[in-house]
Every structure is written in C-alpha cells, then in structure tokens.
Amino acid sequence: QFIVECHGNTLLPQFLGMYRLTVDGVETYMVVTRNVFSHRLTVHRKYDLKGSTVSREASDKEKAKDLPTFKDNDFLNEGQKLHVGEESKKNFLEKLKRDVEFLAQLKIMDYSLLVGIHDVDRAEQEEMEVEERAEDEECENDGLGGNPISSYGTPPDSPGNLLNYPRFFGPGEFDPSVDVYAMKSHES
Numbered sequence: 001q002f003i004v005e006c007h008g009n010t011l012l013p014q015f016l017g018m019y020r021l022t023v024d025g026v027e028t029y030m031v032v033t034r035n036v037f038s039h040r041l042t043v044h045r046k047y048d049l050k051g052s053t054v055s056r057e058a059s060d061k062e063k064a065k066d067l068p069t070f071k072d073n074d075f076l077n078e079g080q081k082l083h084v085g086e087e088s089k090k091n092f093l094e095k096l097k098r099d100v101e102f103l104a105q106l107k108i109m110d111y112s113l114l115v116g117i118h119d120v121d122r123a124e125q126e127e128m129e130v131e132e133r134a135e136d137e138e139c140e141n142d143g144l145g146g147n148p149i150s151s152y153g154t155p156p157d158s159p160g161n162l163l164n165y166p167r168f169f170g171p172g173e174f175d176p177s178v179d180v181y182a183m184k185s186h187e188s
Contacts, residue, residue, distance in 0.1 A: 002102050006098060008180065009095060009098075010098065011092075011096060011099050011113070011181065012099050012102075013033040013034065013036065014033060014034040015031060015032070015033050016032045016033060016034060017031075017032045018030070018032070019031075019032070034180075036114055036116070036181045037181075038116075038118070038174055038178075038179045038182055039178070039179075040169070040174065040179075041118040041172070041174060041179075041182075042118060042123055042126070043116035043117065043118060044067075044117055044118060044122055044123070045067075045070070045117040046067065046068075046070065046114065046115060046116045046117065047069065047070045047071065047072075047074070047114070047115040047117075048070070048071055048112050048114055048115075049071070049072050049075060049112060049113045049115060050071075050072060050111070050112045050113075051072070052072060053072055053073050053076070056071040056072035056073050057071055057072075057073040057074055058070045058071050058074050069114075082115070082185070083185050083186045084183055084184070084185060084186050085184075085186040088183050088184065088186070096113075099111075118172060120171050120172035123171065123172070124171050172184070
C-alpha cells in the first residue's frame with residue numbers, strides 16, 4: 001500500500017507476487033520482486049550498505065564470486081564515493097527519508113541499501129571486445145550463417161525486443177521509466 005500511495009517513488013523493493021509451490025508434499029514459498037538493477041546495463045560492482053561497520057565486510061567466500069556483494073567496510077576501505085548531482089541527491093534523500101519513516105512506523109529496523117555500479121568505460125571496452133570476437137568469427141565463417149548480433153530471438157515488434165534494443169541509449173544511459181532505481185553519476 002505504501003508503494004502505491006507514494007506512486008512507486010520509493011527505494012523499497014516492489015513486490016510483484018508471492019507464490020507457494022508444493023512438490024512431493026514439501027511447501028516452498030517464493031516472493032517475486034522488481035529487479036533493482038537495470039536489465040540493460042551490466043553491474044560491475046555491488047554493495048550492501050547498512051550504515052554500520054560492525055561485522056560489515058564481505059567474507060572470503062563472497063569475495064571469490066564472479067560478482068561479489070561487498071559491504072560497508074569494503075566500501076570505506078576502498079575509498080569509494082558515490083558522485084551524484086544535487087537534484088539526484090535531493091530526490092534520493094527524500095525517498096530514503098520517506099522509506100525510513102514508513103519502516104519506523106512498522107518497527108522495522110533492519111534496512112540496507114543495495115548499490116550496483118555500472119562502469120561505463122569498462123562496459124565500452126567489453127562491448128568492443130565482443131564486437132571484435134564477432135568480426136573474427138564472421139571472417140572465419142566467411143560471413144556465412146550464424147545469428148546477427150542484434151538478434152534477440154523475438155519478433156521485431158514484441159515489447160521484450162523494444163526493451164532490450166540498445167540503440168535508443170548511449171553508453172551508461174538508461175530509461176528512468178524502466179530502470180526506476182537507477183541514478184546517473186555526476187562528474188566530479
């Protein structure tokens with residue numbers, strides 16, 4: 001109800017459904033939420049921030065993952081800072097304040113902020129490497145066969161294809177109506 005009343009203008013996860021799955025008499029409950037990260041922009045680094053430094057460092061097991069979730073002490077020890085413009089900062093702090101007040105009314109004290117960082121320079125480098133590999137493969141195949149890079153396996157007019165089509169946005173850009181949690185960094 002809170003999310004509806006604030007017209008989705010929140011940092012809280014948006015719950016889409018809850019399901020009970022029963023297999024061989026064993027019940028499993030699943031909650032489906034809206035993804036907080038972009039479907040189009042790769043997350044290169046992520047943090048689970050609580051505003052505490054007590055036992056807030058990613059474990060060695062976590063750090064060994066391809067995309068580990070780092071924590072507050074990792075963020076501080078790396079000297080990380082988030083640079084956002086004044087307007088983005090103002091909007092973010094308003095949402096955060098409203099969310100915290102709502103959670104305090106419910107007497108919910110455990111709150112963390114999941115931060116995903118998309119590195120535009122790294123993404124451009126990765127894209128160039130993918131294009132070079134595709135060109136090499138095309139040369140090896142003499143340009144015959146294979147799927148074009150822009151093929152998404154869906155009809156051209158399907159909504160999924162329109163959401164995934166990269167030409168509408170430049171590097172590091174996103175659609176705020178789709179990526180509702182995204183915030184563009186500010187050059188410092």
